[in-house]
Amino acid sequence: MKLECRHLTKNFGEGEKETRIISDVSFEIKEGEFLCILGPSGCGKTTLLRIIAGLMEPTFGEVIFSGNKNSGPINSMVFQEHGVFPWMNVIDNVAFGLEMQGVPRKERYTQSLDFLKRVGLSKYAFRNPHELSVGMRQRIAIARAFVTNPAILLMDEPFGSLDAQTRLILQEELLKIWSEHKKTVIFVTHDIDEAILLGDRLLVMTSVPGRIKEIIAIGIDRPRDSRMESTPEFINMRLRIWNSIRSEVEKAMQEDTGDAEN
Amino acid sequence: MTLRTDRVYPLVLPLLSLMGLLLLWELCGRLGLLNPLFFPVPSLILLRFIAMLADGEIQANLTITLFRLFTGFLLGTIPGILIGLLMGASEKIRLLLDPIVAATYPIPKLAIFPLLMIIFGIGEFSKIMAIAIGCFFIVLINAMAGVKNINKVYFDVAKNYGASKGQLFTRVILPASLPMIFTGIRLALGMSLIVVVGVEFVSANYGIGAIIWNGWETFEIEKLYVGIFLCAILGILFTVVLKRVEMRITPWFGHLAYRDQE
Numbered sequence: 001m002k003l004e005c006r007h008l009t010k011n012f013g014e015g016e017k018e019t020r021i022i023s024d025v026s027f028e029i030k031e032g033e034f035l036c037i038l039g040p041s042g043c044g045k046t047t048l049l050r051i052i053a054g055l056m057e058p059t060f061g062e063v064i065f066s067g068n069k070n071s072g073p074i075n076s077m078v079f080q081e082h083g084v085f086p087w088m089n090v091i092d093n094v095a096f097g098l099e100m101q102g103v104p105r106k107e108r109y110t111q112s113l114d115f116l117k118r119v120g121l122s123k124y125a126f127r128n129p130h131e132l133s134v135g136m137r138q139r140i141a142i143a144r145a146f147v148t149n150p151a152i153l154l155m156d157e158p159f160g161s162l163d164a165q166t167r168l169i170l171q172e173e174l175l176k177i178w179s180e181h182k183k184t185v186i187f188v189t190h191d192i193d194e195a196i197l198l199g200d201r202l203l204v205m206t207s208v209p210g211r212i213k214e215i216i217a218i219g220i221d222r223p224r225d226s227r228m229e230s231t232p233e234f235i236n237m238r239l240r241i242w243n244s245i246r247s248e249v250e251k252a253m254q255e256d257t258g259d260a261e262n
Numbered sequence: 263m264t265l266r267t268d269r270v271y272p273l274v275l276p277l278l279s280l281m282g283l284l285l286l287w288e289l290c291g292r293l294g295l296l297n298p299l300f301f302p303v304p305s306l307i308l309l310r311f312i313a314m315l316a317d318g319e320i321q322a323n324l325t326i327t328l329f330r331l332f333t334g335f336l337l338g339t340i341p342g343i344l345i346g347l348l349m350g351a352s353e354k355i356r357l358l359l360d361p362i363v364a365a366t367y368p369i370p371k372l373a374i375f376p377l378l379m380i381i382f383g384i385g386e387f388s389k390i391m392a393i394a395i396g397c398f399f400i401v402l403i404n405a406m407a408g409v410k411n412i413n414k415v416y417f418d419v420a421k422n423y424g425a426s427k428g429q430l431f432t433r434v435i436l437p438a439s440l441p442m443i444f445t446g447i448r449l450a451l452g453m454s455l456i457v458v459v460g461v462e463f464v465s466a467n468y469g470i471g472a473i474i475w476n477g478w479e480t481f482e483i484e485k486l487y488v489g490i491f492l493c494a495i496l497g498i499l500f501t502v503v504l505k506r507v508e509m510r511i512t513p514w515f516g517h518l519a520y521r522d523q524e
Contacts, residue, residue, distance in 0.1 A: 050418075053422055054422075055418055055421060055422060073423070073424060075422070076422065076423065077418070077419075077422045079415050079418060079419065080415075081413070081415045082415075083413075083415040083416055083418065083419040085416065085419075085433075085434070085437070085438075086514035087437035087438065087440070087512070087514065088433075088437075096419070096423055096433075097423040097424075099429075099433075100420075100423045100424045100425050100426075100429060101423075101424065128513060128514060129514070130513065130514040148423065
């Protein structure tokens with residue numbers, strides 16, 4: 001499925017306190033493409049993703065989905081704070097989206113178990129999430145999103161709270177699952193290496209109000225894995241992106257200190 | 263080996279301190295350090311307890327007290343939980359009912375007991391209603407707070423996966439607020455013990471409250487203590503049983519891995 005964002009703008013607050021979080025964001029994403037969105041903290045990345053997910057209305061602009069619709073929902077989102085329900089066991093969490101679609105229990109367990117195998121958690125299927133680590137819970141959230149077979153997968157810094165090693169492993173796992181399913185993915189991150197490793201294209205956002213600064217094609221051959229991080233083309237790309245985003249990060253930091261002084 | 267001591271200590275140590283206190287009391291009494299008019303020694307109280315048990319006085323009074331307590335408790339908590347959940351989930355219902363709750367909640371429940379006797383007569387129903395009203399507000403306020411404190415990400419997940427209003431309620435709102443509902447239930451059980459004894463002081467021929475009151479009126483100090491000890495034992499039993507149930511139903515609550523999220 002193809003997705004087009006046209007002039008997305010979002011204001012928060014009312015009257016004098018009204019502030020613009022994202023401003024005039026327009027872009028297209030092709031079927032099967034992995035798009036990363038990179039920007040300084042507080043630039044409205046999450047807001048943009050929430051608008052695309054339909055969890056929030058834009059102040060102006062529109063989101064247009066077009067093309068082939070498959071059996072699943074239009075989008076499934078993996079949240080920053082994974083949002084795995086502690087009151088359900090692992091498999092019921094993974095099957096939650098299917099349950100909401102009315103898939104019978106046996107069927108949704110079969111499908112969920114299949115995805116649990118893929119993220120290496122099948123033997124924890126009937127355990128409770130609080131018995132597992134944060135990394136494992138984030139894998140549950142990813143399996144939950146994939147298993148509904150959405151046309152577009154939205155991921156909001158899903159690995160942000162993980163330690164570096166776990167993050168590397170999950171990034172590679174995600175790449176593997178993605179290459180098997182060729183889903184359209186929008187992946188929000190503030191980690192340059194993560195964006196290069198995962199993305200086909202990279203959308204760089206300015207500091208708040210977030211606008212599109214530029215869209216960079218990563219152009220590194222797939223399949224990719226973390227060992228590529230020391231290759232010249234990876235390092236060049238990292239520099240290229242850092243040069244693009246550096247001024248935005250500095251601006252964001254100045255705004256922060258400015259606020260602190262007020 | 264360590265496992266054994268780990269399991270034995272939590273059982274033995276609290277008992278040890280209780281036994282020690284009773285022993286000290288007995289000793290001081292025997293040595294004439296305590297006025298037996300106010301502080302009869304525990305062994306005498308125990309003898310009285312056994313005598314009252316033998317002639318069935320304890321059983322008869324305990325039965326009627328427990329009947330009042332649990333009938334009132336159920337009559338108050340069930341609607342309290344339901345209305346509390348609704349008030350937490352719906353802003354409109356909250357705005358509608360909050361003023362009534364805020365105005366009536368602070369009234370001490372014993373203060374309206376005479377009014378209840380006028381309305382419902384001096385039989386069982388007025389006593390049960392006093393307990394029910396006491397429980398109602400406590401569980402209502404806790405259930406409402408339980409819903410309002412639910413992490414927003416759980417609502418996002420439910421919405422993103424297309425949960426209907428009914429599914430949102432049964433799969434997210436109700437289980438997510440269970441820990442707070444339990445807090446309400448625990449407080450309500452304590453409250454029902456207070457209220458049942460209070461109303462039995464005033465208008466009952468039977469019941470634990472009546473035992474204590476009777477002990478005061480006839481100056482049978484041991485009998486009075488038997489009543490007080492019965493209250494203490496009931497209080498401890500309620501706490502222990504509820505803790506067990508709570509651990510069963512909400513095993514994730516207070517768990518380190520989820521504490522930062524709730």
